[in-house]
Amino acid sequence: MSTIDTLQKLLFDLAGVLPADTEPLFAMTTPVSLETNEAYIREGESSRRLAFIEKGVIRAYTIKENGDEATLLLRWEGQFIASHDTIINRQPSRFIYRALEPVKLLQIDYGVLEEILKTHPEYEPLRNFFLMKMLAESLKMLESFVTQSPEERYRELLSERFDLVNRVPDKYIASMLGITPVSLSRIRKRMYTKGKQ
Amino acid sequence: MSTIDTLQKLLFDLAGVLPADTEPLFAMTTPVSLETNEAYIREGESSRRLAFIEKGVIRAYTIKENGDEATLLLRWEGQFIASHDTIINRQPSRFIYRALEPVKLLQIDYGVLEEILKTHPEYEPLRNFFLMKMLAESLKMLESFVTQSPEERYRELLSERFDLVNRVPDKYIASMLGITPVSLSRIRKRMYTKGKQ
DNA sequence: TTGCGACGTTAACAAAAGATAATTTCAAGT
DNA sequence: ACTTGAAATTATCTTTTGTTAACGTCGCAA
Numbered sequence A, B: 001m002s003t004i005d006t007l008q009k010l011l012f013d014l015a016g017v018l019p020a021d022t023e024p025l026f027a028m029t030t031p032v033s034l035e036t037n038e039a040y041i042r043e044g045e046s047s048r049r050l051a052f053i054e055k056g057v058i059r060a061y062t063i064k065e066n067g068d069e070a071t072l073l074l075r076w077e078g079q080f081i082a083s084h085d086t087i088i089n090r091q092p093s094r095f096i097y098r099a100l101e102p103v104k105l106l107q108i109d110y111g112v113l114e115e116i117l118k119t120h121p122e123y124e125p126l127r128n129f130f131l132m133k134m135l136a137e138s139l140k141m142l143e144s145f146v147t148q149s150p151e152e153r154y155r156e157l158l159s160e161r162f163d164l165v166n167r168v169p170d171k172y173i174a175s176m177l178g179i180t181p182v183s184l185s186r187i188r189k190r191m192y193t194k195g196k197q
Numbered sequence C: 001t002t003g004c005g006a007c008g009t010t011a012a013c014a015a016a017a018g019a020t021a022a023t024t025t026c027a028a029g030t
Numbered sequence D: 001a002c003t004t005g006a007a008a009t010t011a012t013c014t015t016t017t018g019t020t021a022a023c024g025t026c027g028c029a030a
Helices: A002-013 A020-027 A084-088 A110-121 A123-146 A148-158 A162-165 A170-179 A179-193 B004-013 B021-027 B084-088 B110-119 B121-146 B150-160 B162-167 B170-177 B180-195
Strands: A030-034 A039-041 A050-057 A056-061 A067-076 A080-082 A096-099 A101-108 B030-034 B039-041 B051-056 B058-063 B069-076 B080-083 B096-099 B105-108
Touching: A002 A020, A002 A050, A002 A123, A020 A110, A020 A123, A020 B180, A030 A050, A039 A050, A050 A110, A056 A170, A067 A162, A067 A170, A067 B121, A067 B162, A080 A123, A080 B180, A101 A110, A110 A123, A123 A148, A123 B069, A123 B080, A123 B084, A123 B121, A148 A162, A162 B170, A170 A179, B004 B021, B004 B051, B004 B105, B004 B121, B021 B110, B021 B121, B039 B105, B051 B110, B058 B162, B058 B170, B069 B162, B105 B110, B121 B150, B150 B162, B150 B170, B150 B180, B170 B180
Parallel strands: none
Antiparallel strands: A030 A101, A039 A096, A050 A080, A050 A101, A056 A067, A056 A096, B030 B105, B039 B096, B051 B080, B051 B105, B058 B069, B058 B096
């Protein structure tokens, strides 16, 4: 199933919009390809990009005051990715979005989407869907930070996203868990020596 | 300015809806009062409540496997509070929402709101506003967990929400920062003995 | 083949956090 | 004024994490 098919089905399921009636929306979308390590959004950029990931993994990270990187989240195929600083806060992005693998996206400018929604309110449920999905994921991650230890967060990530953990360098996983790569290495050792499955 | 005035102004600013045209919306809202320590939403509850806080502070927390509480977030006057499990995931709430002070709310059932939005799409920007606001706040908290130490998170909370920190028992602040009350006490001691402002 | 560089692991030490319990503080109620 | 109980602090000890540096592994390019 192609990306547009997937999104057309989503729009039909959410809002009963027939695929034939989605032309005004998809006419404004752009396919984008990224190479491994290519930046999708750079720090300081102001474009309000929203995209659906067809293939590949993107990492959103920021540069801390001390120069280190901190990975906020990872997104992969089937998910939306959005420059949240520019879309929500209308400020230049403090985050960098970079492809960890070759990536294929279907992109739309959020400003353009807003214009389309003014004349085509029937697409509105799609916006709510993506906002709610991002909110649910953010809250779930937040919950894990207040309820679990780094080791528990790693175990859960392994059990829920084993494929992802194996596709992404450990140092980015560590950073997303809020710890250093050294600490993650120790956690792994503890897990695999003491049979504490 | 009353709560309804505030929300009418918001609706006008966001969507150009005149206060006189907001009757269909506010007719379905209910004022709610909570006493100190009273639960607004209990664990396992399925009602999809969305409310605007007129006065007071509400704490959203969950009970961990070991029986301890973990505070996910605090909300106070001027903010929205929503039972996110029931609204987003349509599952019984795993969280408890409890008043830390006497609270006054203006409440609407999310299902009712959705019905109103079907016939009154002019209110739609209000839903986007509250979703985006919650998303922005969640991402900001998430960012603090991957970029800052517990001590730095506490310092930032003090500088940004000093009033809140003074209204809420330290143990809830600690939990929201992802640490124990004992640890927070040590951080405070470090801060106030060593003049490391 | 060799050398380079990024990544993960390991080691050693310092710093911070968790767990548990005792102690102090303080507000609320009798 | 006294008692009670919850909250915060302090103390002690254990565990985990941070920091820094060294070391091994692996893929890639010269």
